[in-house]
Amino acid sequence: MAKSYPDELRMQVIAYLDEGHTVREAAEKFSVSASFAAKAHKKHSTAAETTLFAQAEAAASEPEDASNGEMTAAQLADLLGVSKRAISDFVERGIVVKTDRNRFDMAGSVQRYCEHLRMMAAGRTGDGSDALTAERARLAREQADQTALKNAALRRELIAIVDVRNEWTSIGRRIRNGMLSVPSRCRQKLPHLTTYDVDLIDREIRSALTELGNEDDGDSTGDIEAGAVGQSASASEAAAIGLD
Known part of the structure; x- marks a missing residue:
């Protein structure tokens, strides 16, 4: 039976991954399994993408105001459900579109962030993040090495x-x-x-x-x-x- 984790811990793991950390780093930091971290983030990414598109469509249907589709870092962070620190990191990684000092293009930023979420869920972020498949492959190698050592010990090839x-x-x-x-x-x-x-x-x-x-x-x-x-x-x- 899969281990159940509190919702608060789940959100902390998701926020940590949104900041650009790997699945392995999140698993080690919060003492959870890599599969839990990957699945939680994938589920969150799918839900967030749906919500963001709905919000973007609603905003697009409203009359244009003086902001011309732009917003501040705080507003963008609130829209994406991340921290302002994450927004700064997203700027450096090209995940959001910054137009001026503390001004961001809402539509472009939402589109890029949704694409980032899709790539994160598929394990293709391109920034060194480990996908669940890589974690499973690493675990398989570790288990194979452990089995090889046990067999060598049984054959009296190793001495404690x-x-x-x-x-x-x-x-x-x-x-x-x-x-x-x-x-x-x-x-x-x-x-x-x-x-x-x-x-x-x-x-x-x-x-x-x-x-x-x-x-x-x-x-x-x-x-x-x-x-x-x-x-x-x-x-x-x-x-x-x-x-x-």
Whole structure:
């Protein structure tokens, strides 16, 4: 069952679209569906066009006055059922006919505005507005992409980020625990080591683990050179305490 929206919200959406915004923008701004925005504006456009033609015919049947078929921006806004701000936007987009300062040709403006409404309803405004058809096509593409991702996951072609993170966390924890157990194993296998020697090994291992945890992969060359120096120093220390 289609969701029902208040009439006030419907009019706000229509007014927003009349100002030149797209269906998608209106749907996002007022938290409504794109189809609702498009259908509401199309229905309003049809009704407005009928009313405008009736008003134009009635005005044409009246005797001409000094205004010679012209009106102010406020009068035109009232006739079209839009805001004065929308009239200014219509002038820039060539939707209404401005003859002089704050003067507009009524018949020409009504005709152009009706044509604009017809094009809006058909999704052919030419100003980048998205028609309902385009919205449906976009939705279809999104649904197809979502289905493709689900199928890839079922085929075990994709791995969830959380699973990768958990696995690497587990690997890192096992490596850390294994390295921290080295001093105690050295004490058992090399009884001649003093407490100072074992503590030194423990400190060096913890220092190395800390450096690895804080290491930046930006300069691999420097890391390699530092590693070579570290290996020489470690070999000297190992020889000094009898690990070789």
